[in-house]
Amino acid sequence: GAVVSQHPSWVICKSGTSVKIECRSLDFQATTMFWYRQFPKQSLMLMATSNEGSKATYEQGVEKDKFLINHASLTLSTLTVTSAHPEDSSFYICSARESDITYEQYFGPGTRLTVT
Amino acid sequence: AQKITQTQPGMFVQEKEAVTLDCTYDTSDPSYGLFWYKQPSSGEMIFLIYQGSYDQQNATEGRYSLNFQKARKSANLVISASQLGDSAMYFCAMREGSVGGNQFYFGTGTSLTVIP
Numbered sequence: 001g002a003v004v005s006q007h008p009s010w011v012i013c014k015s016g017t018s019v020k021i022e023c024r025s026l027d028f029q030a031t032t033m034f035w036y037r038q039f040p041k042q043s044l045m046l047m048a049t050s051n052e053g054s055k056a057t058y059e060q061g062v063e064k065d066k067f068l069i070n071h072a073s074l075t076l077s078t079l080t081v082t083s084a085h086p087e088d089s090s091f092y093i094c095s096a097r098e099s100d101i102t103y104e105q106y107f108g109p110g111t112r113l114t115v116t
Numbered sequence: 117a118q119k120i121t122q123t124q125p126g127m128f129v130q131e132k133e134a135v136t137l138d139c140t141y142d143t144s145d146p147s148y149g150l151f152w153y154k155q156p157s158s159g160e161m162i163f164l165i166y167q168g169s170y171d172q173q174n175a176t177e178g179r180y181s182l183n184f185q186k187a188r189k190s191a192n193l194v195i196s197a198s199q200l201g202d203s204a205m206y207f208c209a210m211r212e213g214s215v216g217g218n219q220f221y222f223g224t225g226t227s228l229t230v231i232p
Binding site for chain 2: 034043093095103109110112
């Protein structure tokens, strides 16, 4: 099946620094990638949708200047959390879809971010 | 109004028994898709089963089946012959609109514990 990887799987950073999370589709080309955020024991909340070569579409309430998304190629999307604060600590999950005619999105294993 | 409602925060089931996880949804779009995902403690989202709004028959995938009652707007997941490895969080999700639609909504999840 389709595989999506994320790197790093966990990261600890100091408040005020920036951290980049990579999402890669390993065996397929992803026309669309999605970024989710999940707080402990809560559901996934969609943060943004990105298509290769175009600007990401952010959900309401998500600061686009804080969460920078770059979908540079059909196999790579990155999420950069800028000037991180402790409240940004969360589990970030990406997913990827192979084409617009398929319903399924394949999820990455997630990245746990802790901001100290 | 909540797009996806999962009313069971936690469920217990005896090993080898069947269990039903409830999910109701809310949409006025005639075209939509319903998904169930499993999230073990490792965090990865594992796709289990899909039901399209126009599908006439209930979806089945191995030990998983989806009890789709369109008039009631419910899409309950039935796991037969529960195994210890089924212990995890289970999320119901809905994609509104056409197959290529980007609006994905997740429920709050149900924590399933399988008792030996």
